[in-house]
Amino acid sequence: MNASRPPSPAPSPDTPDGITDLDAHALSAAIHARQLSCREVMAAYLARIHRLNPALRAIVNLAPDERLLAQADRHDAELAPGHARTGSRGWLHGIPQAIKDAAMAEGFATTVGSPLLAGAVAPHDGLMAARMKAAGAIVIGKTNMPELGLGSHTFNPLFGATPNAWDATVSAGGSSGGAAVALAQRLLPVADGSDFMGSLRNPAAWNHVFGLRPSQGRVPLWPAQELWISQLGTEGPMARSVRDLAALLATQAGPDPRTPLALADGASFALSPAHADPASLRGLRIGWLGDLGGHLALEDGILPACQAALARFESAGAEVQPVRFAVDLDALWQAWLVWRRALVAPRVAALLALRPDARQHIKPEALWEHDQAQGLDAMALLRAGELRSRFHDACLALWRQVDLLALPVTQAWPFALGERWPAQIAGRPMDTYHRWMESTLYATFAGAPAISLPAGFHANGRWPAGLQLIAPPRADARLLQAAAAYETLAAGLLARRPPAPAGPPA
Template sequence: MSATRLIEGFAKAEFTPGELLEACRERISRLNPSINALTSFCTERAIAEASRSTQRWREGAPMGPLDGLPIGVKDLQDAEGLPTTQGNPLFRSNMAKRDAPMVARLRRAGAIVLAKTNVPEFGAGGNTRNPVWGATGNPYDPRLTAGGSSGGSAAALAASLVPLCTGSDTGGSLRLPAAFCGVLGYRPSADVVAHPTRPVGWSVISVLGPMARNMDDLLLMLQTIHGFEAGDPLSSPADPARFDNLSPVSLDQLHICFSEDFGGAPVDRRVRSAFRERVAAIAPHVASCRPVYLDLGEMDRCFDILRAESFVAAFDLTGDGAVEQFGPHVAANVELGRRLSFHDRAWAHLEQTRILRAFNKRMADFDILLLPTAPIPAFPWEQSYPEEIDGQKMDIYYRWLALTYRGSLMGGPAITLPAGTLNDGLPFGLQLLGPLRDDRALLRAARAIEALLARDPAMAPVKPDLTKIVPPPVDLRGIATHPLESSSAGTARPDPVGTAV
């Protein structure tokens, strides 16, 4: 059931939070070993909290809009009493003493933190695997990647292990795994969800956001987590009801532009074909739908520098740290940062401003921009990243994420919606971008397009056939990539996994 339907069931006394928690735990015990979406658990506390929630609902006094809903929290974010390992062995025993602000907001709304969700090491990369917890498989085919860095959250939602999960996004970490797993990932404007742990507090490229299975659930979660925190200079005070009552926009008033490749990024022909089909299905129902060429500037080099800056700030502030303690992806970013100069940094910030202004000009006559989310279908999780797309070699491990990270540069809202499947049965994600700080308009458009796609059997979301998920030949929790292995495709080696909390 959806999160909104579960809350309705509590209110009508059809079932209790305690019963829901037990159902989730049974499902997790049956399916999680095959996909490894959830890592550490807080079972005893969750049972006690579900019991108290059950009593509150019986008394007609829920503590908030999420009272009794079990959730998963991404393993980059602190949840009191659970380890925040970030997928790195040095942090295997890093027990959180308090909740991150977003997690605290969810708890105050009544949500029950049941488990942490898996990530790539330090969230670096679009494939969720690390030397602490191992790899996460895709519920549509556990042999394939669930994407990253919010891959555990996306897989847990697709397999209905929990109804809501947290995520974060720098270059596509919410949107890409949502697309690969047939769920929703929303990257808000940088002022919407406070992010006090962002390494570079004034940089808009890293944000926090919700993940869910439909727009109603996503908005239910967003209404709880948005808001100001003094520790985040980009967050801003806003009306608490900012995202309440967001009705779908009327499609015949919607002006859409679209691009298959965001200004020339490599895109697999199967994805291009599927995207064209979605645009053709949407176009007759909207006021206008026209292609746009997004030659906005040197987007890739700009992102490279801004990303390297944040990694240096987080991992190599003195410039002489040992990169051997990190995996190849983090090390690659740190090494890139060490080669950059103050002039490179100044250029990147100037270029980011120019890119935003160019984007604003392109969007002057449009409400939203449509794009594919992922440039290729999901690939085997043993492969660190796709080394080539449509004949073009990838020069760094995240270059294949250009369809998402180029949009991050503008700092505005973006969302991916499940839009049917590719010919091989894997989910296809449709990405929507809106102007900076126009989150309400983007979300209203997303609601309308979600409803339109649902009416077309060829474009409607398709749930994974969970009856076909069987334990893989190896335990994904025991598959861990060595921190020093090559960043290209290779074999994985086992690594002991600690007892779940």
């Protein structure tokens, strides 16, 4: 048992919100001990979803109650003595789960927030959904995301905007915004996300939950149209506790013969009580990148929140020292744009080919990516790859000096729900719709695992911030172990709960 949190209160079938307050491990234990039935758990979550989700729009394409309750009954029967399939499917047995709308789940539409794909019902599960089902999860619906996953702000023409879990007037981030809000507001016990340019880390930071972008290849993607170079994006776990985060990563991770670049190193993500002991941080070396020597535009209050989180590590004996990337960051940004255009443009082109008026139904940011890529050639992509390789070498040099690198997850506080993206940060104009998310590209370009830790709040008390820790490639377990000790140190901060939404967002 993870010692980083006090024991969960005893669940009571008479208090549905008491059931949804349990973390996934406590919920799993109650189901397997037959203290709670899968039907009781499903009914409690559905009641909370029906009460809160109309204002949050975090879960979309929710399956009918009667279908989900029938599935819960079947899961209950499997745990009953004498049943033909007696026993648990896994640690997620009977636990409700909604899959991000970018991934396939059999019988649910995979819309990626596009009206052009509103009827694209998945004929089978994607690999991640299949693994979560094999562990016993019951898929109840999908989680909301920005159209095509572009831009860290969850809104689209199909389902509308998902507001922040802490303040309904501002953005939830994205693209895994629906997942983060559902998690923070106890509509789900754990959640899956995906991360290309912070799509998992940004919403985790802005909604005060944990989010892990795994090492490249750790959580393989299938189906995928291209298996060899489209590895900048990855699926990964989100949770309210590090123990749940580690367990969900273990469920999602592992090789599959259909994914040739998947890691097969047999890594373990199990956490022991010793990992939750702050004493385990003694001697840990953290390299603080800050604002990259002024390269990153940051709103007031972001750096102090992250420094306060680093001070918690220092209080337990970790060593924090300033470091810098030994690369041309402006050139690296241009290389990032090349890779991003090369990978985004084919997805947009596939939508444009669906019907003659498709261009009218695609967001301008996606069209910009597509149009900017039209002059892109193989030599430009290879040159960008060479710069990415030099950056990888520079990161490895830093990891010989320190164990982990640290950066702010976000460069801004959550912005107004009606804005598309921040036009400027700290008076500095943003020259693209995603320049304000630049702090997340470094882990992505290095193929490295990165975790978003809740760091603190804005002075108004409503807007969360996150600290990003980045480990060397394949060192996902190192991040989880550091996070488990941090969870103990930050117990008071992590105990804070978002207010219930008052009504549908404007």
